Amino acid sequence: MVKGIYTGASGMIATENELNSVANNLANVNTDGYKMETSVLKAFPEMLVKRLNDDGLVVFPLGSYDLGPVVGKMGTGVEFNEAFIRFEQGNLQETGNEFDLALEGQGFMCIQTPDGERYTRDGNFKISLDGFLVDKNGNKVLGENGPIQIGRNNFAIDYYGNIYINADIPYDQFATKTDNEWKNMIKLDKLKLVDFDEKRYLKREGYSLYAETDFSGPATVLPDDFKPKVYQGFVEKSNVNPVWEMTRMIEVQRLYEANQKVIQTEDEMLGKVINQVGRGMA
Secondary structure (H helix, E strand, C coil): CHHHHHHHHHHHHHHHHHHHHHHHHHHCCCCCCCCCEEEEEEECCCEEEECCCCCCEEECCCCCEEECCEEEEECCCEEEEEEEECCCCCCEEECCCCCCEEEECCCEEEEEECCEEEEECCCCCEECCCCEEECCCCCEEEECCEECECCCCCCEECCCCEEEEECCCCCCCCCCCCCCCCCCEEEEEEECEEECCCHHHCEECCCCEEECCCCCCCCEECCHHHCCEEEECEEECCCCCHHHHHHHHHHHHHHHHHHHHHHHHHHHHHHHHHHHHHHHHC
16 A cells, blocks of 8 residues: 555656646747757556465466466556657748748757857847847857858848858948848858757757757757758747647646545555554454
8 A cells, every 4th residue: 555655656746747847838838949848757667466475386488487476567656757858840930030040940050158059949139239140148149150240231141041241331330221232242151050969868058048968969060951941030939839738737737636546545545454454453
C-alpha cells in the first residue's frame, strides 16, 4: 500500500511539471518567434513480483531457471523526463516595418549579447541611434561579417539574406523612401543564419533567445542551398496552438486529480489495515 502512495505521488509530480509546460506555452501564445515545448514522461523500471517461500522451480525459454514462481510485473510510478522544444514553423505576419525579419524554414538569426552569441527566431528588430540593426533589448543583429550597420529607408534584404544599401547615403543620414532612388546599390553583408545538429537541446534564455549547449552542438553557418527564406517586413508568430493547449491543460488537470484519488484511497486502505485488521489480530 505504501508503494501505491509513492506511485500516486510520482504521478502528481510528473503532471505538475507537464502543466508548467502547458502554462508556459499559453503565456507565450502571442510572443513573436516563440517555440512551444512538449513534456516527455517515462515510467520507472518495472519489477518482477514473486511468491516468497515457494519451492517451485521455474524454467525459462532460454534454459535458465529460478526458484519461486513469478506472480507478474509491478510498476513503480512515472517521472518527468524532459521538456523539449518543438521548432515547427510559425505563421508569418506582415507588419510593414522594414526592420522586421522572418525566417521560413529551419535556422536561426544570430544576436550579439553581453554573454556571447545567442540565437533567435524573433525578428522584431529596430535601428539604434548609431545605425545598427538591434533586437528589442538593444543587442546587435549579426551578419556574416559582424554587426549590421544600416540606415533608415536605406537597406533591403532579399530572400537569401543578402543585405543591400544605397552607397550614396551615409549611415548617419536617414533618407526618406521618396528620396532613396537606389542608384548606387551595393551589397553590404549577408544575414548570419545558423542551425544545430540537435537543436532540441538548446537552452532557453528568455526574450526568445537560445544558447547552445554541449548536447546541441555548436552553431553551424548554413550553406546557401539550405538557408531559410528571409522575409523583410514580416515577423514569425508563435507556433503554439491555443486550442490544443487548453485541451491539454484540462486533460493534465484531470490526471492530477486522478493521482490525488489514488493517494486518498491508499491512505484509507492503510488506515483500515492498521486500525481494524491489526487491532483484530492483537
